[in-house]
Amino acid sequence: MKEKGLSKKKIVLFIVLGILGFVIIFAAGLPLYGNYLASKEFPQKEQVMLPPQPNGQKMLIVYQPSSNSNITEEVANKIAQGALEKGTEVKLMRPGNDANIDLKDFDIIVFGTPWYFQPSKKLIDFMQKPGDYTSKKVVLYITCGGQDDPEMFEIMVKHLEGANIVGRELFHVEKEKHEAIFKNASDLGKKIGER
Numbered sequence: 001m002k003e004k005g006l007s008k009k010k011i012v013l014f015i016v017l018g019i020l021g022f023v024i025i026f027a028a029g030l031p032l033y034g035n036y037l038a039s040k041e042f043p044q045k046e047q048v049m050l051p052p053q054p055n056g057q058k059m060l061i062v063y064q065p066s067s068n069s070n071i072t073e074e075v076a077n078k079i080a081q082g083a084l085e086k087g088t089e090v091k092l093m094r095p096g097n098d099a100n101i102d103l104k105d106f107d108i109i110v111f112g113t114p115w116y117f118q119p120s121k122k123l124i125d126f127m128q129k130p131g132d133y134t135s136k137k138v139v140l141y142i143t144c145g146g147q148d149d150p151e152m153f154e155i156m157v158k159h160l161e162g163a164n165i166v167g168r169e170l171f172h173v174e175k176e177k178h179e180a181i182f183k184n185a186s187d188l189g190k191k192i193g194e195r
């Protein structure tokens with residue numbers, strides 16, 4: 001007699017194939033999503049912040065925002081606050097639509113990016129523009145899940161020929177509490193903003 005409906009074997013096969021399909025889509029889709037986020041351009045948002053007691057230094061913070069937790073933007077704001085406390089003027093901006101910026105106007109340049117299997121492509125484009133970084137303090141920061149690999153910074157450094165890089169900071173959003181991240185970011189701003 002013929003069996004009615006699906007046999008047990010077929011059901012197991014469907015489930016296994018379903019799980020396999022999901023794993024393949026996830027494994028291929030996540031890097032693609034990462035690539036999409038890393039390439040995304042956001043509307044420009046420029047902000048100049050003047051310290052109460054200027055020390056004569058100017059800092060430029062170029063950071064890539066995101067559509068996720070936006071921790072990278074928060075960290076940029078905290079670095080700015082720390083630097084302001086030490087008397088440094090701060091300009092905050094995003095990469096892209098940045099034709100007016102002249103690096104000559106700044107003593108300290110901070111680059112910030114979230115890590116989506118790679119740094120922000122818009123930020124790398126910004127770094128590749130002609131500009132002399134040799135006479136400036138340059139600081140790099142990355143926000144990421146938990147990856148801890150010096151190679152992450154090397155990927156960025158190679159676009160900053162001759163730069164005097166005085167800081168490389170990793171902020172781990174899955175390992176550290178946000179308050180701790182923001183405190184470290186503010187301390188970083190104070191340290192590099194001090195004359």
Ligand SMILES: Cc1cc2nc3c(=O)[nH]c(=O)nc-3n(C[C@H](O)[C@H](O)[C@H](O)COP(=O)(O)O)c2cc1C
Binds near residue numbers: 118
């Ligand atoms: C698609 C995607 C890819 C990611 N890739 C990595 C990664 O390779 N290494 C890592 O440590 N964290 C990774 N993360 C975590 C983010 O780097 C982390 O959440 C970061 O703080 C996001 O910053 P944002 O909120 O400013 O976008 C990834 C997150 C997403 C959504």
